[in-house]
Amino acid sequence: MRQIEFKDESETFVIRDPENYSGLYLPMAGTEGIKSSITPNWGGDSKTDQNHFLLEPVSAENLHNNKNTRNFWCRIEGEGYWSVCGNSAEQESSRFTREQDESILEAGFMWQTLVRKSKKYGIEAKMTIFVPVDGAAEVTLVTLTNNRDEKMEVTPIAAIPIYGRSADNIRDHRHVTSLLHRIYTSTHGITVTPVLSFDERGHQKNETSYFVYGWTENGEAPESFYPTVEEFIGEGGSFLIPEAVRKEKAGKPAGVKIQGKEAVGGIRFAKAVLEKGESRSYIVLAGIAQTKEQIEKTASRYRTLAKGMQALDEVKTYWRKQVNVSFETGNKREDHYLKWICFQPILRRIYGCSFLPYHDYGKGGRGWRDLWQDCLALLIMEPSLVRQMILSNYGGVRMDGTNATIIGNRPGEFVADRNNITRVWMDHAFWPFVTTKFYMDQTGDLEVLLEKVPYFKDLQAKRGEAHDTQWRAEEGDKQRTKSGQIYFGSVLEHILLQNLCAFFDVGEHNEMRLHGADWNDALDMAWERGESVAFTCAYAGNLKDIAKYLRNLEQKCGYNKVELAEEMQILLTGGNTLFEDPEKKQNLLKQYGDQCIHNISGKTILVKIEEISRNLEEKAQWLMEHIRTDEWIKGEEGEGWFNGYYDNHGNAVERYQKDQIRMMLTGQVFAIMSGTADAKQIKEICRSADHYLYEKSAGGYRLNTDFKEEKFDLGRMFGFAYGEKENGAVFSHMTVMYANALYQRGFAKEGYKALNTLLEAAQNFENSKMYPGIPEYFDNQGRGLYAYLTGAASWYMLTVITEMFGVKGELGDLTIHPSLMPEQFDDKGNASVYLEFGKRKFKIQIKNPDKAEPGAYRIKKAACDDNRLALLDETKASLAKKQINALKQDEIHQIVVLLEKC
Numbered sequence: 001m002r003q004i005e006f007k008d009e010s011e012t013f014v015i016r017d018p019e020n021y022s023g024l025y026l027p028m029a030g031t032e033g034i035k036s037s038i039t040p041n042w043g044g045d046s047k048t049d050q051n052h053f054l055l056e057p058v059s060a061e062n063l064h065n066n067k068n069t070r071n072f073w074c075r076i077e078g079e080g081y082w083s084v085c086g087n088s089a090e091q092e093s094s095r096f097t098r099e100q101d102e103s104i105l106e107a108g109f110m111w112q113t114l115v116r117k118s119k120k121y122g123i124e125a126k127m128t129i130f131v132p133v134d135g136a137a138e139v140t141l142v143t144l145t146n147n148r149d150e151k152m153e154v155t156p157i158a159a160i161p162i163y164g165r166s167a168d169n170i171r172d173h174r175h176v177t178s179l180l181h182r183i184y185t186s187t188h189g190i191t192v193t194p195v196l197s198f199d200e201r202g203h204q205k206n207e208t209s210y211f212v213y214g215w216t217e218n219g220e221a222p223e224s225f226y227p228t229v230e231e232f233i234g235e236g237g238s239f240l241i242p243e244a245v246r247k248e249k250a251g252k253p254a255g256v257k258i259q260g261k262e263a264v265g266g267i268r269f270a271k272a273v274l275e276k277g278e279s280r281s282y283i284v285l286a287g288i289a290q291t292k293e294q295i296e297k298t299a300s301r302y303r304t305l306a307k308g309m310q311a312l313d314e315v316k317t318y319w320r321k322q323v324n325v326s327f328e329t330g331n332k333r334e335d336h337y338l339k340w341i342c343f344q345p346i347l348r349r350i351y352g353c354s355f356l357p358y359h360d361y362g363k364g365g366r367g368w369r370d371l372w373q374d375c376l377a378l379l380i381m382e383p384s385l386v387r388q389m390i391l392s393n394y395g396g397v398r399m400d401g402t403n404a405t406i407i408g409n410r411p412g413e414f415v416a417d418r419n420n421i422t423r424v425w426m427d428h429a430f431w432p433f434v435t436t437k438f439y440m441d442q443t444g445d446l447e448v449l450l451e452k453v454p455y456f457k458d459l460q461a462k463r464g465e466a467h468d469t470q471w472r473a474e475e476g477d478k479q480r481t482k483s484g485q486i487y488f489g490s491v492l493e494h495i496l497l498q499n500l501c502a503f504f505d506v507g508e509h510n511e512m513r514l515h516g517a518d519w520n521d522a523l524d525m526a527w528e529r530g531e532s533v534a535f536t537c538a539y540a541g542n543l544k545d546i547a548k549y550l551r552n553l554e555q556k557c558g559y560n561k562v563e564l565a566e567e568m569q570i571l572l573t574g575g576n577t578l579f580e581d582p583e584k585k586q587n588l589l590k591q592y593g594d595q596c597i598h599n600i601s602g603k604t605i606l607v608k609i610e611e612i613s614r615n616l617e618e619k620a621q622w623l624m625e626h627i628r629t630d631e632w633i634k635g636e637e638g639e640g641w642f643n644g645y646y647d648n649h650g651n652a653v654e655r656y657q658k659d660q661i662r663m664m665l666t667g668q669v670f671a672i673m674s675g676t677a678d679a680k681q682i683k684e685i686c687r688s689a690d691h692y693l694y695e696k697s698a699g700g701y702r703l704n705t706d707f708k709e710e711k712f713d714l715g716r717m718f719g720f721a722y723g724e725k726e727n728g729a730v731f732s733h734m735t736v737m738y739a740n741a742l743y744q745r746g747f748a749k750e751g752y753k754a755l756n757t758l759l760e761a762a763q764n765f766e767n768s769k770m771y772p773g774i775p776e777y778f779d780n781q782g783r784g785l786y787a788y789l790t791g792a793a794s795w796y797m798l799t800v801i802t803e804m805f806g807v808k809g810e811l812g813d814l815t816i817h818p819s820l821m822p823e824q825f826d827d828k829g830n831a832s833v834y835l836e837f838g839k840r841k842f843k844i845q846i847k848n849p850d851k852a853e854p855g856a857y858r859i860k861k862a863a864c865d866d867n868r869l870a871l872l873d874e875t876k877a878s879l880a881k882k883q884i885n886a887l888k889q890d891e892i893h894q895i896v897v898l899l900e901k902c
Contacts (some may be wrong), residue, residue, distance in 0.1 A: 004766050004772060006336045010320065011108050011343070013336070013772060014854045018105040019086055021769050022064050025357055027112050027347050027788055034287060035355045038112060038129055040105050042070040042085040042279045047355060048139055048288050050198045051166040054138075055212050060357045060785075064319055067238055070160050070789040072284070073245045077153035077271070081245045082118050084125040084446060107771070109314060109319035109343055113569020121333060122148035125329060133313050133318045136298045137287025141308045144281075144796035146274035154272050158284045159232060160265040161527050164192045164210040166199035167363075175196050180206075183381050183844030184259040186226045189285070191292070192666060195510045209289050210267020217281035217305035224251030227258055233873025236717055244268070267746070281305045313367025322346055324381055325797070328832040329824045337763060339801060340772035344793030345377035353791055358776075358786040366407045368396065372431035373638040377794040379435075379442050380801060380835060386439055387448060394432065394453045399479055399500025399567075400463050402457045405430050414477065424464035426505070427518040427535045429498030433542050435550060438496065442837070443880050446553045450496075450562075451861060454478035459766030462593040464515060468597045481788040489505045493564050495546060495614070500571040502539050503619055504589040507531040509516040509646055510540060510582045510626060520666060520703075521733075522717030522726035526648035530714065533631050534644040534667040540623035541674025547613040547620070552811060554609045562612070566603040567595045574617050624676045632681070635661075639691060640684040642667045642677070649711040655860075663692050665703040665734050673741035686742070686750050698723070699730035699761035699778035701738060701754055723780035729780045732758060732792035740795060743803035748819035748854035755799065807844055815872065816844065816862065818896055822851040834892075838884040844895040852901045860900040865893050874902075 005014045010878040018040035025044050028036040034054070037044035043063055047053040056068055072084040077416050083091055086101060096101045103116040111130035118124070118730060124145040131138055146152050171175045180194040214222050226232040226244045231252075234243025243249055245541045251268045265286060272280045285302050289295045325342045327335045352366040353359055366374075371393060379386050392411035396404040402424050404414035422877055440446055457479040461468040478486045489497075496606040506511045507529060514530030517523045523530070554560055570592050578584050631643045644667020645653040654662045668685045671677040677685060693702045706728055711718040717726035725731075735754050742751035762768050762775065767782035774792050775784030802808040804824070806817035814837050825831045835842060842864075848857060862869040862877035865887075869877040877897055887893055 001765070006333070007106065010770075011323070011336065011339045012106060013108075014104060017102070018106050019103065022773060022784070023060060023357075023769060024466070025063060025787075026107055026112050027351065027356060028129065028131045028138070028769065029133050029347075029350050030133050031350070033135025033550050034131050034138060035135075035351055036131060036138055037356050040103075040112075040114065041087055042114075042127075042129065044069065044357065044563070045168070050354070051168075051197065051201065052208055052288055053163050053165065054286060054288050056161065056163040057167040057170050058357055063357050067240055068161050069239075070140070070286075070699040071128075071158070072125075072127065072140070072282075072418065073157040073159065073242075073246075074121075074125070074144060075155040075157060075245055076121050076123070077155070078104045079275070082121050082123060084116060084127050084144075084579045085114070086116060087240060091236075092240065093125045107217060108316060109323065110315055117147065121152075122146070123152065123629055128312065128316050130312055131761055132301075133315060137285050137302075139285075139302050139308055139311060141305065141312070142273065142282045142284070143279050143445055144272075145279040146276060149276055151273055151275045152281075154274060156272065156280075156282055157226075158212070158265065158267040158269075158282070159226070159239070159242065160212045160284070160286050161239070162192045162210050162263040162265055162701075163188070164194060164263060165195060168199045178262045179260040181259065181261060181263055183227045183263050185227055185252055185254050185256045187221050187254045188215060188303070189222070189267060190225055190263070191266045191295065195861050207290055209292065209295060210263075210607050211287055211295050212267065212286075212288065213285040213295075213299050214267040214269065215283045215303045216269060217283070218339045219272075219469060221254075222267045223251055225256075225271045226251050226268065227256065227263060229262040229264050232264045233264040242639060250737050257340040281561070283792045295878050319343070319346075322381065323699075324834075324836055325801070326834045327800070328826070328830070330826040330831070331824070333763060334759060337759060338774050338797075338898065341774050341793050342377070342381070342797050342886070344773055344788055344790065345374045345797065346381075347416050347788050348791075348793070349378070350373050352791055355785070356789055366430050368403055368405050368407065368423070369431045371436045373791045373794050375435045376438055379438055380797065383836070384839075387443075387445070390436060390439060390448065391451055391453055391491065395495045396456045396490055397429075397432075397498060398456050398458075398460070399497070399565075400461060400593055400601060401505075402460070402463050404458070405496075415472060424515040425517050425521070426502065426512060426515045426532055427538070429502050430535060430542060431536050432498065433495045433546060436491065437545060438809075440549060441811060442809035444809075446557055446811070447459060448490040449490065449549070449553060450559070451491050453494065455494070456487055456490055461463070461597045462590075463501065464586055466593075466597065468598050480599050482599045483602060484599075485602065487565075487600060487602060489565055490563065492550075492562055493568070495562070497568060497571070499539055499542050501529070501548060501589065501592070503543065503623075504571065504585045504592075506585050507646065508582055508650055509630075510580070510585075511631075511646065512536045514645065517715065518666075518718065520715070520726055522805060523645065525712055526646075529646065529650045531646040532644070533627060533646070534670045536623060536663075537627060537642070537667070537670040537674045537676045540620045540627070543616045543620035543623070544675065547616040549617075550613045556652065556811070559609065560902060561606045561608050563604045564607055565604050566601055567592060567831045569607075572612065574615050576616050576622065579619070579626075583741075604733075605710035611769050612764075624674070627671070627676050628681075635684075636690055636691075638684060639688040640681065641688045642671045642685075644668075645714065647711065653834050660708070661692050661705050662707060663688060665689065665693055665701055665738060666703070669734060669738045670742050672745055673737070675745075682742070682745055682747060687745065689738075695730070695784065696757055698780070699782060700757035701730060701735045702728045703731040703734055704728050721780075725777060725785075730758070730761070732774050732790060733795065736792045736794065736795040738797060740799040740803060743799060743819055746855075748803075749821070751799075751803065751819075752821050755796065801833060801835065805831070805837065805844065805846065806876075807833060807837075809837065810878070812838070812843075814838065814879040814884060815876055816846075816869075816878075816895070817853040817876040818846045818897065818899070820846060820848065822848070822853060825851060838881065839889060840884055840887050841892045843892055844897070846897050846899065848899045850899075850901050852879055852899065856902055857899040858902050860898045862895065862897040864895045869895070
């Protein structure tokens with residue numbers, strides 16, 4: 001069985017004949033600038049944003065179409081022609097027999113190298129592609145070697161079709177926009193500068209240029225150029241059998257200008273005579289620039305092989321440093337995969353949810369919940385960046401507790417929604433506090449709650465139920481007071497407002513309204529009467545935890561009162577008489593919404609922390625008891641689960657009937673995670689999930705059972721084939737959160753089963769057909785789909801570190817409470833994690849010589865650099881923040897935790 005192999009202790013992996021597997025690609029990008037996707041044979045695309053594509057946009061369904069993508073040809077004198085990338089008609093026809101070519105791909109973070117050997121022509125090519133750290137361009141380094149016993153004459157020809165416009169133009173005005181092209185050949189390459197751009201922004205004068213440059217290994221210029229598609233492929237030709245390669249065809253010299261044609265970066269190098277064993281190298285640069293001067297500046301950095309290799313080393317070093325978390329367990333293969341999973345949150349920060357082949361639904365920007373969840377991973381890898389991100393992004397909250405749904409490229413930049421659709425995802429207010437809580441625990445910075453930030457303001461009001469007809473776009477996107485001043489409220493005020501508004505925004509069953517959807521975006525057709533019990537549980541947990549951290553703020557920082565907007569006082573109304581009456585709660589929310597539909601008073605009140613905490617705890621307790629009583633479904637003996645939703649007819653979605661079982665994973669996850677489910681209920685949920693949702697061959701726990709109904713009174717997911725995406729696929733994100741919830745509640749064995757099955761499915765390359773990492777979901781055949789850009793990666797990384805290894809912060813102290821399974825330790829009973837905490841580097845080693853299970857071991861002793869750690873109880877050790885601050889910053893500090901059987 002074919003598997004991906006790892007070369008060394010790093011992330012580098014190797015795979016043979018990777019082009020024989022569909023859908024494989026690597027993300028390749030810098031910290032800004034170019035965002036590319038690269039298949040094993042150099043397919044994919046490259047862009048900076050929705051309106052600037054260097055290569056023609058691709059989705060997963062045309063990744064396998066190699067006719068219009070990057071290529072590098074060798075015209076072999078008197079014999080034929082050969083594609084280094086494997087993209088020729090002749091090579092495609094013989095790919096699976098390996099009669100002509102053999103190939104090996106080696107890849108790491110943001111780079112890949114393909115070595116291809118031609119049996120027919122006796123030539124070998126090593127082709128490396130990467131994007132520099134600054135994202136200025138794609139750099140390709142090609143080395144050709146003569147493997148014959150005699151010399152050969154080779155004419156190298158690079159060919160990169162230049163799309164040079166918006167993704168909108170792939171169909172809309174495709175030909176018309178080619179008429180805008182102004183194509184120039186210069187000494188080292190081809191530049192395309194359209195005079196106008198036609199896209200969703202309207203017709204605008206264009207300044208952006210798209211370029212393909214080339215040099216020999218010593219920086220010598222190409223011989224000539226093929227700047228247009230028609231010239232390069234010829235009449236009746238194609239990119240798989242181009243005339244410029246098929247025949248001895250002269251190219252254009254430098255200094256030529258051509259208008260109104262589809263462009264290609266066709267670069268012909270001088271003929272090379274290669275003696276036996278001799279090699280020649282070439283550099284090809286492709287990018288997007290705002291000025292001609294920028295092109296030349298970029299080009300000067302890569303015009304020799306030595307410079308290109310130096311830049312490649314910089315890329316490898318930079319991204320390895322960014323992924324500053326690693327693991328040593330009893331399974332080295334899993335350790336390598338975990339390294340790639342830790343890289344995925346970085347990719348999401350760069351790409352958002354867009355610009356990779358399986359994420360073709362996006363036009364850029366990052367979704368609200370995506371950003372907050374990815375911050376969880378960043379708090380482990382790059383905590384110094386997160387405080388300002390948290391503060392900036394609270395500025396996307398509206399006074400009605402909803403929020404802008406797209407985060408722009410700059411801090412504090414928000415868009416109401418993609419395509420200006422007014423919509424409310426009812427789970428959005430849940431995530432910010434989850435991240436802020438983790439931040440406070442990792443850093444001890446409770447006073448972040450008191451920082452003042454603005455609110456977002458646009459046409460939408462009253463939680464998507466109304467428009468503010470007084471608002472004008474020219475007033476800006478900040479909430480103002482009646483005096484016209486921008487209003488600033490504390491982070492705590494934002495958190496309270498989000499969660500309290502959600503508490504009162506209920507439907508007829510006294511569960512929180514589903515609105516446009518919750519975490520499951522495909523539950524989008526129950527606006528009127530839909531309710532989400534799943535996230536009512538989640539908010540109940542938030543309310544309880546907010547109270548806890550408020551009490552910590554009072555005890556540790558000395559604040560006993562906080563300042564809130566005057567209008568919010570009504571949201572602190574309590575009492576079971578109110579809580580038990582959905583109509584009264586709705587009316588109270590309406591009163592609040594009426595007060596802040598446009599400008600607010602700007603007046604504030606001081607409220608005691610103890611008063612707020614008791615109010616939140618009262619609300620949380622009522623919610624949990626209500627759900628435990630009214631939403632529990634009893635299944636077979638020893639089984640049961642929570643109903644998670646109500647549909648648009650007001651009917652409970654989940655049920656137990658002999659002829660039909662309806663169970664969804666999401667409701668169980670948040671019931672467990674929030675503390676709503678008691679220990680007995682958790683056991684019954686686990687039995688039910690194992691019975692009705694678990695399928696090892698599919699990758700683990702499915703998102704739901706087969707409803708056998710196109711249930712359009714709940715969401716579009718029921719139009720999907722069962723077992724695909726949100727309709728019953730093994731959806732990695734929710735499976736990982738299920739595991740996380742189980743670990744939190746002390747069910748380590750059950751949590752490990754969920755995580756491990758998922759990772760095993762990803763590692764089974766013959767089924768998953770994906771590079772290392774974790775996908776958004778597995779389809780019915782076990783193929784991993786939507787690689788890289790999934791919140792599952794952040795939660796997986798978080799769960800392994802904070803729950804499996806049990807390494808987490810508690811108000812700035814480092815605590816260790818391991819829950820590792822016996823098989824996670826090596827032969828000597830050791831397992832280690834390398835990470836940073838409190839601006840210090842640690843190797844934390846857990847020793848379990850008896851290979852005992854969680855619950856059957858306790859901590860015998862723990863030490864940091866031979867200094868004893870405090871034991872909070874027999875299963876948890878602690879290193880205080882003061883002790884951490886006293887450690888040297890430039891050293892790796894060794895923490896050893898020795899376990900023994902209870």
